[in-house]
Every structure is written in structure tokens, then in C-alpha cells.
Amino acid sequence: MTDLYHIDSLFSEEELMVRDTTRELVENELMPGVRDWNREGRFPVEMAAQFGELGILGATLDAYGCAGVSYNAYGLMAQELERCDSGFRSFTSAQNGLVMYPIYHFGSEGQKEYWLPKLATGEAIGCFGLTEPDFGSNPGGMITTARQEGHEYVLNGVKRWITNGTIADIAVVWAKLDDKIQGFLVAKDTPGFSAPEIEGKWSLRVSVTSDLYFDECRIPEYNLLPEAVGLKAALMCLNQARHSIAWGVIGAAIACFEEALEYSKTRIQFDKPIGGFQLVQAKLAQIWTDITKAQLLCHRLGSLMDAGTAQPAAISMAKRNNVAMALNTARVCRDILGASGIVDDYHAIRHMNNLESVYTYEGTHDIHTLILGEKLTGIPAYK
Amino acid sequence: MNLLVCVKHVPDTETAVRINLDDKSIQTQDVNFILNPYDEYAVEAALLLKEANGGEVTAITMGPDAAKKTLRTTLAMGADKAIHIACEHTADSGATAKCLAKAIKENDYDLIFCGKQAMDIDNAQVPVMLAEILGLPNISAINKLEVADGKATAHREFEGGVEVVETSLPAVISCHKGLNDPRYASLKGIMMAKKKPIEDSGCSCSVPDIEVVKMEYPPQRSGGKIVGEGVAAVSELVRLLHEEAKVI
Numbered sequence: 001m002t003d004l005y006h007i008d009s010l011f012s013e014e015e016l017m018v019r020d021t022t023r024e025l026v027e028n029e030l031m032p033g034v035r036d037w038n039r040e041g042r043f044p045v046e047m048a049a050q051f052g053e054l055g056i057l058g059a060t061l062d063a064y065g066c067a068g069v070s071y072n073a074y075g076l077m078a079q080e081l082e083r084c085d086s087g088f089r090s091f092t093s094a095q096n097g098l099v100m101y102p103i104y105h106f107g108s109e110g111q112k113e114y115w116l117p118k119l120a121t122g123e124a125i126g127c128f129g130l131t132e133p134d135f136g137s138n139p140g141g142m143i144t145t146a147r148q149e150g151h152e153y154v155l156n157g158v159k160r161w162i163t164n165g166t167i168a169d170i171a172v173v174w175a176k177l178d179d180k181i182q183g184f185l186v187a188k189d190t191p192g193f194s195a196p197e198i199e200g201k202w203s204l205r206v207s208v209t210s211d212l213y214f215d216e217c218r219i220p221e222y223n224l225l226p227e228a229v230g231l232k233a234a235l236m237c238l239n240q241a242r243h244s245i246a247w248g249v250i251g252a253a254i255a256c257f258e259e260a261l262e263y264s265k266t267r268i269q270f271d272k273p274i275g276g277f278q279l280v281q282a283k284l285a286q287i288w289t290d291i292t293k294a295q296l297l298c299h300r301l302g303s304l305m306d307a308g309t310a311q312p313a314a315i316s317m318a319k320r321n322n323v324a325m326a327l328n329t330a331r332v333c334r335d336i337l338g339a340s341g342i343v344d345d346y347h348a349i350r351h352m353n354n355l356e357s358v359y360t361y362e363g364t365h366d367i368h369t370l371i372l373g374e375k376l377t378g379i380p381a382y383k
Numbered sequence: 384m385n386l387l388v389c390v391k392h393v394p395d396t397e398t399a400v401r402i403n404l405d406d407k408s409i410q411t412q413d414v415n416f417i418l419n420p421y422d423e424y425a426v427e428a429a430l431l432l433k434e435a436n437g438g439e440v441t442a443i444t445m446g447p448d449a450a451k452k453t454l455r456t457t458l459a460m461g462a463d464k465a466i467h468i469a470c471e472h473t474a475d476s477g478a479t480a481k482c483l484a485k486a487i488k489e490n491d492y493d494l495i496f497c498g499k500q501a502m503d504i505d506n507a508q509v510p511v512m513l514a515e516i517l518g519l520p521n522i523s524a525i526n527k528l529e530v531a532d533g534k535a536t537a538h539r540e541f542e543g544g545v546e547v548v549e550t551s552l553p554a555v556i557s558c559h560k561g562l563n564d565p566r567y568a569s570l571k572g573i574m575m576a577k578k579k580p581i582e583d584s585g586c587s588c589s590v591p592d593i594e595v596v597k598m599e600y601p602p603q604r605s606g607g608k609i610v611g612e613g614v615a616a617v618s619e620l621v622r623l624l625h626e627e628a629k630v631i
Contacts, residue, residue, distance in 0.1 A: 002413070003413070013452060013455065014573050014574065014576075014577060017455070017456065017459060017568060017573045017576075018570055018573055020417075021459070021567050021568045021569070021570070021573065024567055025567050053567075053569065054567055054569050054570060055569045055570030055571045055572075056570065059570050065571075066571075067569070067570035067571040067573070067574050068574060069570055069573075069574060073570075077570075
């Protein structure tokens with residue numbers, strides 16, 4: 001996409017190198033297979049090791065074998081992954097923001113030393129269980145419980161819509177312990193724990209989405225995340241993931257835009273390329289502008305995250321704006337592609353379907369609207 | 384082993400080339416420059432040798448200041464240090480080889496790797512010229528390499544066969560596709576590259592040996608010609624392909 005505003009010049013050389021090396025991996029290893037993986041509804045789990053080798057996993061952490069890149073570099077990386085498919089970015093958002101981040105920030109030294117190097121190489125995969133069948137936008141109402149019995153905790157409950165659940169070696173699970181929300185680590189194959197995949201998705205088909213069942217699931221005492229106390233701790237993880245979403249969806253939008261622009265220059269109707277018609281130019285001009293604005297918003301957000309001064313509402317603003325932008329862009333591009341836009345020879349419809357999930361997960365569009373509303377007025381309107 | 388890799392900062396192969404108003408150079412604005420793809424095999428070959436035998440990998444380039452970006456790519460892939468020769472005459476293979484040779488003579492390298500050619504000018508001359516100036520043996524466009532006992536054995540592929548060539552060290556070796564699978568610069572490598580040194584080396588070519596006189600675009604493709612229909616048109620079509628298009 002033509003960089004009209006020289007946005008590249010806002011980034012450091014290292015940040016651009018992170019983007020370019022990720023792009024190279026995506027072009028060589030992911031783009032050739034994505035159509036088939038999407039048809040099969042399969043996440044190519046063998047890619048986890050490649051992501052690990054590149055340093056994508058835990059990229060912002062500066063220890064335990066991780067690279068310690070800036071939030072803007074991490075954002076550009078997310079953009080490149082989602083340029084291919086939201087499923088790949090979802091995988092890394094979960095592994096990084098929802099698993100490695102809480103272990104790093106809320107875990108014991110033993111938990112960090114055991115899990116973080118394995119998660120960084122992709123040898124281990126993680127998932128994050130907060131949402132429940134009856135508690136989505138209202139996670140504080142969760143009914144999954146933990147009780148202590150001797151040197152163990154016993155978990156009971158159900159989590160739903162959990163990215164990576166079925167393929168995870170370790171789950172970060174939130175449950176009520178004496179009525180207070182608390183984070184735990186649950187290893188796969190723990191008796192009483194199962195993670196069947198949710199079937200029938202027409203969105204994020206390249207990502208694994210699962211239920212997590214806990215039926216008198218006993219975990220050792222040392223699997224409690226010591227500092228993961230209260231809903232605030234869980235929301236801190238979500239803020240990490242939301243930052244990568246705000247960035248990632250720009251990649252999906254760019255992929256759709258570039259494809260539609262190219263198509264508009266080569267598709268001839270009424271003896272000229274459809275890109276020569278005012279209605280098509282109006283669409284292209286608008287989405288190019290929308291993508292550029294989203295990039296500028298994200299660059300600023302990443303800088304605030306690096307400075308440690310990003311307020312949660314700022315992250316909500318970027319997630320809300322950019323996902324809506326990307327979803328609209330995908331729909332407009334699908335439209336420009338005409339009938340070709342409904343088949344998977346082109347990327348637009350896959351991105352469009354994926355972005356419906358992204359619009360809903362990690363705080364729905366409407367919930368982020370209410371976060372901004374509360375920030376403005378001081379009055380929460382969630383209930 | 385003390386290993387050197389000669390690399391070039393070239394426009395991305397997907398670049399739509401635009402000629403400057405002077406008709407002698409291309410516009411570099413909005414052009415993405417990358418490590419020359421053939422040089423990636425050279426970097427990988429050097430890194431593999433270092434990993435097997437120990438030692439150090441140095442990357443060298445001649446080019447404008449912006450070419451340091453490409454050196455940093457090699458450092459991010461795993462090279463230990465780099466040398467930048469500030470010189471604009473990168474379209475001149477002779478000047479390039481002389482500049483490189485001067486910087487190289489100051490060090491003892493066991494092996495000097497190059498890509499078989501740079502994807503911008505496509506001369507494929509620098510490795511051979513460099514070897515000649517340095518008085519070293521050269522093997523061009525290899526796709527397999529073994530180094531042992533002070534000798535290098537390399538495979539060169541040609542239509543219908545393979546040539547196996549052996550040389551003493553030091554030597555200049557240019558690398559072709561198939562030699563290895565170049566690694567991606569890892570995020571950790573990128574962060575570490577910031578701390579690795581890039582030495583500035585002066586340019587020794589005051590006047591280039593060749594001059595770019597003019598650049599022009601290939602002629603616009605004109606529309607097709609319909610010769611006729613059916614079997615009757617075949618002989619005329621064959622005649623035109625033979626006499627006018629000269630493709631058969």
C-alpha cells in the first residue's frame with residue numbers, strides 16, 4: 001500500500017526489520033497454505049515452532065529467551081500475521097498477551113522458569129480461560145469455582161470460546177476462590193480437565209476455538225498464579241491482546257485493499273477498468289484513508305504502551321475503531337471484487353468472515369463503546 | 384574460521400522501476416531496498432560454516448549510506464560485524480571489485496562468499512573480478528559446498544549435469560539458489576544487531592571505469608495482430624513468427 005503519510009518514517013529501523021522479517025515468514029510459510037487450512041478448518045500447529053524460532057512468541061518480554069522488542073514492533077508483527085489470516089494473529093495474541101504476559105507478571109519464579117522458555121520456542125502452547133457460556137461481556141459474573149483441599153485446588157465449571165484450547169499444553173484459567181477472581185495454571189491431561197474443539201465455525205477457521213471443562217479438576221497448590229488476583233489482573237491481559245488486535249486488523253485491511261485495488265485496475269467493464277469509475281474510486285479513496293488513520297492511531301498507541309502511559313480506554317478506542325474499520329474495508333473490498341469476491345481464490349471473504357469474530361472477541365465493539373462512554377461521562381452504562 | 388560475505392543493497396525484486404529525470408539513474412524514493420537474494424545464500428553458507436567450525440563472520444558492502452540497512456540485516460541473521468564502504472559507483476562491477484579488494488586485503492579471510500549476481504544490475508562479474516584482483520581461486524554459482532582440511536569442494540550445476548570443483552583456501556566462492564535455506568532474521572537477532580559494530584571504510588575509486596550513459600524503459604507492448612482464421616491462416620502466422628517476431 002502506498003505510504004502517503006510516510007508512516008514508515010515514524011518507526012525505528014529495528015521495528016521495520018521486525019515487520020519485514022515477519023512478512024517474509026508469512027509470505028513463504030503461511031500464504032501458500034492458508035486457503036487450504038481455511039477450507040479444512042485447521043490451524044497448522046507445526047507453525048508454532050517456526051513462530052518461536054523467529055521470536056514472535058513473547059516478543060515484548062526481555063527475558064526467558066525472548067527478544068524484548070517494542071510494542072510498535074510487536075504491533076507491526078501482528079499486522080503482518082493478520083495480513084495472512086486473523087487466526088495466526090489470534091494464536092499469537094493468546095500465547096503472548098494472555099498466557100506469557102500473565103505468567104511473567106503474575107507468576108512465581110518457578111512458574112516463569114518452567115513455562116516461559118517453552119512457550120517462547122513454541123514447544124508449549126497456551127490458552128486463556130475467562131469467558132463462560134453465560135458470562136461473555138460480564139466476566140465478573142463467572143460461576144467457575146476453585147476450592148482449596150490440602151495442597152490442591154479443585155476447579156469446577158465451563159469456559160467457552162477459548163482460542164488454542166484443544167492444542168494447549170497449559171491453560172491460564174480464572175475461577176472464583178472464596179468469591180474472589182483468581183488465576184490458575186492448568187496443565188493438559190490433568191484429570192477432570194478436557195478441551196473439546198467447537199465445531200461449525202464459519203469464521204477464524206484457521207484458529208482452534210474450544211470449550212474448557214473442569215469437573216472436580218485437581219491441580220497442585222503451586223499452580224495458583226500468586227499475583228493474578230481480581231478481575232483487574234485478567235483485564236490487564238486483555239489490554240495486551242487488544243493492542244495486538246488493533247494493530248493486526250490493519251494487516252487484514254491492507255490485504256483486502258491491495259487485492260481490490262489490483263482487481264479494479266485489471267477488471268474491464270464497459271471498455272475500461274472498473275477502477276476508472278467514480279463509484280469504485282470513491283470506495284478505494286475512503287478505505288485507503290481509513291487504513292492510514294488506523295495506522296496513525298496504532299503508532300501512537302504503541303508509543304504510549306512503550307512509555308507505560310496507555311490508559312485502558314485508549315486501547316479500547318483503538319480496538320473499537322480499527323476492527324470496525326477493517327471489517328468495513330473487507331466488506332467494501334468484497335464488493336469491489338464482484339462475484340469473484342465470494343470465492344476463496346481471493347482473500348477478502350475469508351478476512352471478512354474472520355473479522356466478524358474479531359469484532360466480537362476481546363471486548364465486543366459495543367462494550368468498547370461503553371468503556372469510552374464511561375471514560376467521558378464517568379457513568380458506567382454496562383447494566 | 385575467518386569468513387567474509389560480500390553483499391549488496393538492491394531494490395526489492397517487486398519494485399516498479401522509475402527512471403529519474405537525468406535518464407541515468409532510478410528513483411529511489413518509495414523503493415524498498417533489500418539484501419540481494421543471492422547474497423542470502425552466501426550469508427547462510429558463512430553462518431553454517433561458523434556454527435560448524437567456530438570463527439567469525441564479517442559482512443561487507445559498497446554503496447550509499449542507506450546500504451547500512453542491508454548490513455544490519457546480515458548482522459541480524461547472525462554475522463558478527465560489518466564493513467561499509469561509502470561509494471556510489473555500485474553499477475560499476477570493476478569499481479566495486481576494486482573497492483572490496485582494498486578493504487579485504489587488510490584482513491586474512493579463509494573464505495570469501497558472494498551471491499552469484501546482484502539482482503539490480505545482474506552483471507555477475509564482481510566475484511570473478513574480486514578473485515582476480517586478490518589473486519585467489521574462484522568457484523562461481525555453487526549449489527553445494529563442503530569445507531574440510533583447508534580445502535573447499537563445491538558443486539556447480541549446469542544443464543544435464545553437475546561439476547564438482549575443489550580449491551585450496553582462501554578462495555572466493557559465489558553462491559546460487561539451492562545451496563542452503565537462508566534463515567530469517569530473528570527478532571532476537573534484530574535486537575542484538577544494534578550492538579554489533581559497522582566499521583566505515585573509505586572508498587578507493589575516484590573515477591568509475593564505466594559510466595551509465597542512458598536508461599530507458601522497454602518499448603510499450605502494442606496490441607496483438609489477427610492474422611486470419613482457420614487453417615488458412617497458419618502458414619502466414621508461422622511466417623510472421625519466423626520473419627517478424629523471430630521467435631521460431
